[in-house]
Amino acid sequence: MREISGFGGAYEETCKHMLLNGIEFMRTHPENKFRFKGFKDVFGLCISDNEDAKLLEDAIMKDIDNATGAMFQAVINHLLYIQANGWNKYKEMMDKP
Numbered sequence: 001m002r003e004i005s006g007f008g009g010a011y012e013e014t015c016k017h018m019l020l021n022g023i024e025f026m027r028t029h030p031e032n033k034f035r036f037k038g039f040k041d042v043f044g045l046c047i048s049d050n051e052d053a054k055l056l057e058d059a060i061m062k063d064i065d066n067a068t069g070a071m072f073q074a075v076i077n078h079l080l081y082i083q084a085n086g087w088n089k090y091k092e093m094m095d096k097p
Contacts, residue, residue: 001091001094001095002094002095002096002097003015004016004019004074004075004078005070005071005074010066011071014064014066014067014071015071015074015075017063017064018060018061018064018067018071018072018075019060019075019078019079021059021060021061021062021063021064022056022059022060022075022076022079023079023082024059025055025056025059025060026056026079026082026083029052029055032052032055032056033050033052034050034052034053034056034079034080034083035048035049035050035052035053036048036049036053036076036080037049038073043070043073044068044069044070044072044073045069045073046069046072046073046076056076056079057072060072060075060076060079078090081093
């Protein structure tokens with residue numbers, strides 16, 4: 001699959017770890033509704049906007065100590081896509097060059 005960040009190396013590995021943490025949380029909490037807010041044309045400021053989102057944020061950041069705001073927002077965008085469209089559609093999108 002394509003990279004989440006496009007930066008490779010340890011940066012990308014951290015994004016993937018965060019994504020897997022989030023997928024596991026979402027899989028075990030399918031009833032949760034995640035709301036986040038940010039700013040138009042600003043990437044890297046993604047704010048949890050309800051209790052479900054805060055729980056997801058905590059899960060994503062488990063065992064992560066070096067994430068940037070951009071990493072967090074990129075992972076959230078991917079997780080929200082998965083939630084809205086399902087894993088198969090996400091995998092199809094990420095398998096395209």
